[in-house]
Structure formats: structure tokens, C-alpha cells
Amino acid sequence: MNYELKLQKEVEDWERQLFKPPGWLEKTSKTIGTRINHIIPPKVHTVITTTIKSIVRTALFGAEYTPRRSVQHGLDLETADEEAKELFTLYQKIAVAEGAGTGAGGIMFSMVDFPALIGIKMKYLFETAHVYGYDTKQFSEKIFILKVFQMTYSGAENRANLLDSIKHWHIEKEQWVSDADYSKNMDWESFQKEYRDAIDFRKMLQMVPGIGAIAGAWANYTILEELREFAMNAYRLRRLHDDTEDKRTSYRMDPI
Numbered sequence: 001m002n003y004e005l006k007l008q009k010e011v012e013d014w015e016r017q018l019f020k021p022p023g024w025l026e027k028t029s030k031t032i033g034t035r036i037n038h039i040i041p042p043k044v045h046t047v048i049t050t051t052i053k054s055i056v057r058t059a060l061f062g063a064e065y066t067p068r069r070s071v072q073h074g075l076d077l078e079t080a081d082e083e084a085k086e087l088f089t090l091y092q093k094i095a096v097a098e099g100a101g102t103g104a105g106g107i108m109f110s111m112v113d114f115p116a117l118i119g120i121k122m123k124y125l126f127e128t129a130h131v132y133g134y135d136t137k138q139f140s141e142k143i144f145i146l147k148v149f150q151m152t153y154s155g156a157e158n159r160a161n162l163l164d165s166i167k168h169w170h171i172e173k174e175q176w177v178s179d180a181d182y183s184k185n186m187d188w189e190s191f192q193k194e195y196r197d198a199i200d201f202r203k204m205l206q207m208v209p210g211i212g213a214i215a216g217a218w219a220n221y222t223i224l225e226e227l228r229e230f231a232m233n234a235y236r237l238r239r240l241h242d243d244t245e246d247k248r249t250s251y252r253m254d255p256i
Contacts, residue, residue, distance in 0.1 A: 003078040049192045051115040065126040091124040092224045099220030132235040140176035152230040153198035
């Protein structure tokens with residue numbers, strides 16, 4: 001079995017796993033996270049919402065997250081996967097160090113970790129796009145990154161819609177050549193709530209005195225791992241489609 005066929009099966013298995021009913025641990029974590037959420041100071045939630053708006057706008061309309069590395073055109077999918085794994089290892093180490101350092105400082109330092117962690121994740125996603133051969137200077141690629149970010153931390157219904165969008169990106173991307181009003185039309189409240197709910201239990205443990213450093217490192221480790229899973233599989237889906245189309249085009253152009 002060649003690598004593409006093996007990967008196709010892995011991606012299909014991953015898609016099925018996405019919509020399995022949550023297990024006991026997931027349900028318990030969400031319940032505890034919801035309870036903790038009610039006792040967290042409102043200013044913490046304000047920080048999260050403000051941070052998400054600011055960083056997403058920077059990602060869409062700025063150049064701060066544009067990687068220095070060039071777009072890796074021409075890499076076969078297996079090589080791209082290996083480079084993506086190496087890249088992830090680097091960013092996960094950065095996130096773990098960030099979580100441990102801010103977790104040791106208690107609730108005020110943990111508030112600093114929210115924007116830092118989101119920034120780390122955005123940088124990772126932009127770098128990953130270049131590894132798989134997609135240029136983040138294009139507005140449509142920035143929108144794709146945002147959809148991957150949303151899908152990682154969204155609920156089942158929204159996740160299904162985002163996955164469908166990602167699977168048909170070769171069509172949908174045509175509408176995203178440029179749109180300065182995109183961020184204005186976003187439902188920021190739902191966006192930040194889904195993100196917050198997805199990480200609440202882990203990140204709130206980071207604010208508990210005595211275990212903050214350990215909890216912060218663990219939280220950032222697992223949160224980055226989730227992002228890696230979604231990011232790599234999203235770009236694998238695109239490459240599997242795009243590489244197949246490239247082969248078909250090449251076949252049609254070859255002289256008989």
C-alpha cells in the first residue's frame with residue numbers, strides 16, 4: 001500500500017472519530033469546566049474575547065504570523081508529513097514552557113498565557129500551511145487557517161459544517177480572494193465561547209495555587225496536540241485532493 005492510500009484510510013478513520021459520542025471523561029471534564037467557569041472573574045473572559053478578536057484580525061490582515069520559511073512547493077505528502085511533525089514538536093515544547101512558566105505565577109500570570117498560547121497556535125498553523133505547500137500571503141489561506149482553528153475547538157454541529165467546508169475548499173476558496181469585512185461579520189461571542197469551553201477545564205486548573213506550573217504545562221501540551229491532529233488532517237485532506245487533481249491534469253495534457 002502506497003503512502004497516499006494509507007493516509008486516506010487514516011484520514012477517514014479520523015473523520016469517523018470526530019463524531020463519536022463523548023466518553024465519560026469528556027463529559028465529566030465539561031461539567032467540571034462549566035462549574036469552574038462560573039467562578040472565574042469576568043475580566044478573564046474579557047481577556048479571552050479581546051485576545052481572540054485581536055489575534056484573528058492580525059492573522060487575517062497583518063503579516064505578523066507570515067513564516068520566514070518559504071512555501072515548500074513540490075514536497076511529496078510523506079515528506080511534508082515528516083516536516084510537519086518536526087515543526088509540531090518545536091511548537092509544542094514552546095507551548096509547554098509557556099504554560100509551566102505562567103502557571104507557576106497564579107491567576108494573574110495565567111491570564112497572560114491565554115494570548116501567548118493563541119499566538120503560538122497561530123504561528124504553528126501558518127508554518128504548517130507552508131510545509132504542505134500553501135502560501136499564507138493569500139487571503140484564502142488565512143481563512144482556511146481560521147477554519148482549522150475553529151474546527152479544533154468547536155462543538156459537533158459547527159464542526160461538521162467546518163469539516164465540509166475544508167473538504168470542499170478547492171471550491172469555497174474562490175470566494176475568499178479578499179474581504180476586509182470578514183472579521184466584522186464573525187460571531188465573536190460564539191467563537192470565543194466554543195474556544196473557551198473546549199479548553200476551560202485544563203486552563204482553569206492552571207490557576208489553582210500549588211499545581212499551576214504542572215497543570216499549565218499539561219494543558220498546553222494537550223491543547224497543542226489537539227491542534228496538530230486537526231491541522232495535519234485538514235492539510236492532508238487538501239493535499240490528497242489537490243495531488244489527485246494535479247495527476248489528472250498531467251495525464252490529460254500528456255500526448256498520446
